[in-house]
Amino acid sequence: MDQLLSGDETSTTCRVSSVLNRDRKEYGAHHMFDGSEISCWNSAEGSPQQVWLEFHRTVHLRRVQVMFQGGFVGEDVQFLVTTTEEQTFHALPLSVHFDDGNALQSVDVACDNVTQLRLHFGRSSDFYGRVTIYQLLVWGEETNA
Numbered sequence: 001m002d003q004l005l006s007g008d009e010t011s012t013t014c015r016v017s018s019v020l021n022r023d024r025k026e027y028g029a030h031h032m033f034d035g036s037e038i039s040c041w042n043s044a045e046g047s048p049q050q051v052w053l054e055f056h057r058t059v060h061l062r063r064v065q066v067m068f069q070g071g072f073v074g075e076d077v078q079f080l081v082t083t084t085e086e087q088t089f090h091a092l093p094l095s096v097h098f099d100d101g102n103a104l105q106s107v108d109v110a111c112d113n114v115t116q117l118r119l120h121f122g123r124s125s126d127f128y129g130r131v132t133i134y135q136l137l138v139w140g141e142e143t144n145a
Contacts, residue, residue: 002062006138007033011056018044020130032136040069040134047129049074051119051136058084058143061109061117065137070101072132076122084113100125104135113143 006012008030016029020042027042029051043049061081068074077096080089098105117138124131 002139002141004137005055005059005061005140005142006053006136007035012138013054013056014136015052015054016041016043017048017050018046020044032133035135037067037134040132041136042072043124043129043131045128045130047121047123048076049121049124049129049131051133053117053138055115055117057115059114059140060143061111061114061138061140063139064107064109064117064119065104065135065139066098066107066119066133067102067104067135068098068100069132069134071125072130073098073100073125074119074121074123074131074133075125078120078122079107079109080118080120081111081114082116083111084115087115089116089118102134104137109140114140 020027031039079092
């Protein structure tokens with residue numbers, strides 16, 4: 001049964017490529033996991049932007065859900081992972097396109113023995129390259145390894 005692998009109640013940690021005005025308190029990565037639809041991670045200007053999740057355990061990824069702010073949606077998306085078999089990041093063979101809107105959007109992922117996940121946004125729907133994410137939910141299973 002799938003469980004939430006990201007968020008404050010898990011051992012997963014998150015880093016991002018940038019934060020708007022370097023104001024981590026107001027726009028930091030932790031806001032993607034607080035369950036609120038009014039707080040968010042807001043990147044600084046420029047492309048690319050990235051979100052790194054380190055699970056600190058081995059997991060089987062099954063689904064990633066993202067809620068962007070319309071007009072600030074990540075585009076040219078790649079999902080990169082490290083696994084117990086391959087410790088360097090490699091792209092998953094997924095064709096990912098997020099709609100430019102505010103709805104929670106899902107991507108089915110089938111990748112086992114994952115230790116890290118990186119969402120790479122090559123560009124943004126925003127002219128200045130900013131990305132805004134209100135929620136990031138990663139679903140799957142922890143392994144017994």
